[in-house]
Amino acid sequence: MFHGHHRLAPLLLIAGAIGTPALGGPTFKSASGGSVTFSGSFNPGYFRFDDGVGSYTELADNATNDSFVNMQVTQPLGAGLTFGFDFQTYFGFRSSSDIGQGDVPEPLDWDRTDIQILAFSLSGAFGTLSAGQGKLAGYGASGTDFGQTVNVTELSFDSNFGGYAFRTGAGALSEVTVNDAFPTFDWIAAGRVRYDTPTTRGVQFSVSWGQDILDPDDDTTYLSAAATYQAKLAGGQIGAALATYRAEDTGNGDFTATYGSASYLSAGNVVFTLGAGTQSGSGSFSYAKLGYNADWLHAGTTALAVDYYRGNDFVTDGSESSSWGVGVSQWVADGNMQIYAGYRQFAYDQPGASFLDATGVVLGFAYNW
Numbered sequence: 001m002f003h004g005h006h007r008l009a010p011l012l013l014i015a016g017a018i019g020t021p022a023l024g025g026p027t028f029k030s031a032s033g034g035s036v037t038f039s040g041s042f043n044p045g046y047f048r049f050d051d052g053v054g055s056y057t058e059l060a061d062n063a064t065n066d067s068f069v070n071m072q073v074t075q076p077l078g079a080g081l082t083f084g085f086d087f088q089t090y091f092g093f094r095s096s097s098d099i100g101q102g103d104v105p106e107p108l109d110w111d112r113t114d115i116q117i118l119a120f121s122l123s124g125a126f127g128t129l130s131a132g133q134g135k136l137a138g139y140g141a142s143g144t145d146f147g148q149t150v151n152v153t154e155l156s157f158d159s160n161f162g163g164y165a166f167r168t169g170a171g172a173l174s175e176v177t178v179n180d181a182f183p184t185f186d187w188i189a190a191g192r193v194r195y196d197t198p199t200t201r202g203v204q205f206s207v208s209w210g211q212d213i214l215d216p217d218d219d220t221t222y223l224s225a226a227a228t229y230q231a232k233l234a235g236g237q238i239g240a241a242l243a244t245y246r247a248e249d250t251g252n253g254d255f256t257a258t259y260g261s262a263s264y265l266s267a268g269n270v271v272f273t274l275g276a277g278t279q280s281g282s283g284s285f286s287y288a289k290l291g292y293n294a295d296w297l298h299a300g301t302t303a304l305a306v307d308y309y310r311g312n313d314f315v316t317d318g319s320e321s322s323s324w325g326v327g328v329s330q331w332v333a334d335g336n337m338q339i340y341a342g343y344r345q346f347a348y349d350q351p352g353a354s355f356l357d358a359t360g361v362v363l364g365f366a367y368n369w
Contacts, residue, residue, distance in 0.1 A: 047099070094107050146293075182311060300330065
């Protein structure tokens with residue numbers, strides 16, 4: 001339910017603060033002050049996964065930030081009010097999170113669940129009220145990150161290899177996948193009504209209520225709330241987010257998830273990022289990342305990072321999952337393209353059973369417009 005397509009939210013959230021170009025393609029303006037803006041991203045990658053017995057190589061869309069196209073319409077209404085319409089869909093390319101041992105989806109398979117946003121909004125001094133398919137309050141709250149290696153080292157790293165299963169100590173495939181062992185509880189879109197307050201002194205609050213309306217097999221409803229914060233601090237930038245939601249699912253039971261993250265970009269371009277989350281009836285995780293955004297090349301920012309994730313009790317009581325990774329990204333083409341590479345190691349254990357460690361390598365590029 002919580003894995004698969006992702007997610008440019010953290011990158012967009014902090015783009016203005018750290019100098020990474022926010023997405024924004026051609027804009028067409030009307031005489032009445034309205035505008036239509038098109039943007040998008042194409043993010044293919046090469047993925048190699050070694051489960052301790054065999055190695056698997058595939059080309060796929062990088063599910064940490066799926067390829068998408070977006071159209072935003074704004075129209076001033078007078079009296080300080082602005083009407084908005086937002087449409088965003090993934091292209092439906094084969095997603096890295098859906099690939100597993102012996103399970104490789106078709107190269108292109110778009111369906112209506114690839115529509116992430118189809119919503120109307122009204123903004124003014126009161127904030128923004130929106131309705132339709134879109135992001136719940138708290139979408140991306142686990143991914144606050146001033147680092148620029150978001151395609152290889154970020155909290156949603158499981159999306160790069162999510163469908164692969166761990167092998168038991170005897171070498172047999174288990175039923176435990178990377179997605180199962182490394183959740184974040186985040187990145188949920190649904191048909192919803194959402195309200196966002198104005199940002200005051202860097203603080204914004206959001207609430208939403210929604211239900212999955214695109215997947216006929218999922219009738220989960222969500223009540224969510226979130227808070228975000230951004231400010232300058234000691235010559236650098238700090239950002240943080242905290243979110244919680246209550247999920248009511250007639251098929252799988254009800255639960256509550258709470259998660260958040262914080263990131264600091266120092267004046268010397270060193271990045272410190274932390275994240276954590278917990279879900280009732282399930283488990284909890286913690287995450288840490290250290291990065292550096294360097295201006296070594298005229299072509300653009302060179303970003304380096306190392307991160308670590310630890311989870312407990314997700315698949316079964318007493319289970320432990322851990323992962324560490326290293327990544328590098330190079331921005332080129334006036335900041336519109338990112339070339340990246342990453343390496344990651346995965347470990348999973350549970351009482352009464354042993355599992356082999358696994359590793360993954362990803363190479364790719366993301367072109368934004």
